Amino acid sequence: MTDDKKNQLSRRQLLKTGVGLLGATVAAETKIFASGEIPATPFPAQSESMIGVKFDKRDTVRLGVIGVGGRGTGMLSNFLAIPNVQVNAICDLVREKAVHAQDLTEKAGGKRPEIYTSGDHDYENLCKRDDLDFIYIATPWDWHAPMAVAAMTSGKHTGLEVPAVNTLEECQKLVDTSEKTRRHCMIMENCCYGFNELMVLNMIRAGLFGDLLHGEAAYIHDLRGEIFSDKGEGLWRRVPHTTRNGNVYPTHGLGPVANYMGINRGDRFDYLVSMSSPQKGFDAYRAAKIPKDSPKWREKYVLGDMNTSLIKTAGGLTIMLQHDVSNPRPYDRINLISGVKAVFRDYPERIYVDGQPGEEAFTGIEAYREKYGHKLWKEQGQTAENRGHGGMDYLMLYRLVQCMREGLEPDMDVYDAASWSAPAALSEKSVAQESAPVKFPDFTRGRWKQRNGASQ
Numbered sequence: 001m002t003d004d005k006k007n008q009l010s011r012r013q014l015l016k017t018g019v020g021l022l023g024a025t026v027a028a029e030t031k032i033f034a035s036g037e038i039p040a041t042p043f044p045a046q047s048e049s050m051i052g053v054k055f056d057k058r059d060t061v062r063l064g065v066i067g068v069g070g071r072g073t074g075m076l077s078n079f080l081a082i083p084n085v086q087v088n089a090i091c092d093l094v095r096e097k098a099v100h101a102q103d104l105t106e107k108a109g110g111k112r113p114e115i116y117t118s119g120d121h122d123y124e125n126l127c128k129r130d131d132l133d134f135i136y137i138a139t140p141w142d143w144h145a146p147m148a149v150a151a152m153t154s155g156k157h158t159g160l161e162v163p164a165v166n167t168l169e170e171c172q173k174l175v176d177t178s179e180k181t182r183r184h185c186m187i188m189e190n191c192c193y194g195f196n197e198l199m200v201l202n203m204i205r206a207g208l209f210g211d212l213l214h215g216e217a218a219y220i221h222d223l224r225g226e227i228f229s230d231k232g233e234g235l236w237r238r239v240p241h242t243t244r245n246g247n248v249y250p251t252h253g254l255g256p257v258a259n260y261m262g263i264n265r266g267d268r269f270d271y272l273v274s275m276s277s278p279q280k281g282f283d284a285y286r287a288a289k290i291p292k293d294s295p296k297w298r299e300k301y302v303l304g305d306m307n308t309s310l311i312k313t314a315g316g317l318t319i320m321l322q323h324d325v326s327n328p329r330p331y332d333r334i335n336l337i338s339g340v341k342a343v344f345r346d347y348p349e350r351i352y353v354d355g356q357p358g359e360e361a362f363t364g365i366e367a368y369r370e371k372y373g374h375k376l377w378k379e380q381g382q383t384a385e386n387r388g389h390g391g392m393d394y395l396m397l398y399r400l401v402q403c404m405r406e407g408l409e410p411d412m413d414v415y416d417a418a419s420w421s422a423p424a425a426l427s428e429k430s431v432a433q434e435s436a437p438v439k440f441p442d443f444t445r446g447r448w449k450q451r452n453g454a455s456q
């Protein structure tokens, strides 16, 4: 029996004997984690790691897209603006959306792609085509894992919209499948390509912050209108609010902070504690806006409005991570990083560097933009900025195509997809257990120690 199993067994036996008080003391002393059944140590390797695995070089990136709703259509337009991308296949449940995507492709000068619109599982037929290199997936969250697995199993690299997946089991499935099929499974975390995020990454690399200590990340976005609408995300995104309680959308703020800290590249997320505020925002919005005869009145919302989690890394750094999409608050990903020499905080952007002139007050970032602005922004910033979401969507896709054409490793791999998405499931577990600490599985199977720094 492994030591982990022995520990779980002895804890179970202890609890069974009813020595509650003793159990509490032992739990405190031996740091027993809430996720007893999830292996916190590396799970057994199925195959070789995907860390550092480069794409095969190719001139043209042949693309399939699954899901052309709001996000998929926007991203398709960006893909179509990038040279050397050929869109060969589109899938969506709704035929009109797929036809619209065909029209967009043709209008952009491409050949009319084939469409797959015959029900929930027609994406499997798209995956089987032999003229695709990469399949981009922008469907509701519950579809992400089976679609990515189908794409990789059919020999295609894939990219999942955020969050990559919902559960720890799905996280592990992505990793296992990517390793077994030798296909990349990327998380398409566009916020990692924001101007400030890439500039701060450069500043950290240049040593401006000294040793890092703490980061703060969030997705605070008033989505009440979208989530209560009768189209797009309104058709599926209230469901998690009726079944889950935690941070169900963790990666927009967390991805960039993970890059700053070298997560999966010299450090890794170790454990998390989480708590949720009461749920009030959706009830208040529904009472104000939704007619009393709407079926939405039969829903019961259980996801606490503001979820706050704290993550400790193996290297001892700390991260505060928040989620609130249910209340009237200005948009905020926080995007804070602090070290022994400096602190940066976004929304609005500001920096304080030890010894800077004046009082202990933040200044703007103008003085740093030119020196530390990322080369991707220097080269492609103008094109990107005209293309929505502040340019980060275009830049992410541009960089993906660059990596695939030049035979580089992707900036964000399956280990990032799993560990940046895992706080969703882990925060739910912690919240359900009065904020007990919950271990992150080591999705890299111990290999996080072997590489350094983000690739961008």
Ligand SMILES: NC(=O)c1ccc[n+]([C@@H]2O[C@H](COP(=O)([O-])OP(=O)(O)OC[C@H]3O[C@@H](n4cnc5c(N)ncnc54)[C@H](O)[C@@H]3O)[C@@H](O)[C@H]2O)c1
Pocket: 066, 067, 068, 069, 070, 071, 072, 091, 092, 093, 094, 097, 119, 120, 121, 122, 123, 137, 138, 139, 140, 141, 143, 161, 162, 163, 188, 189, 190, 231, 232, 233, 235
């Ligand atoms: N990175 C970002 O900034 C960002 C922004 C918005 C949304 N997203 C993510 O993008 C994804 C899609 O969100 P959205 O806003 O486009 O939602 P949406 O509801 O507008 O689009 C989802 C599309 O998927 C299609 N679909 C559903 N099940 C399908 C199936 N089995 N086969 C084929 N098609 C299917 C729907 O018909 C719909 O057109 C989500 O994961 C979301 O979290 C990311």
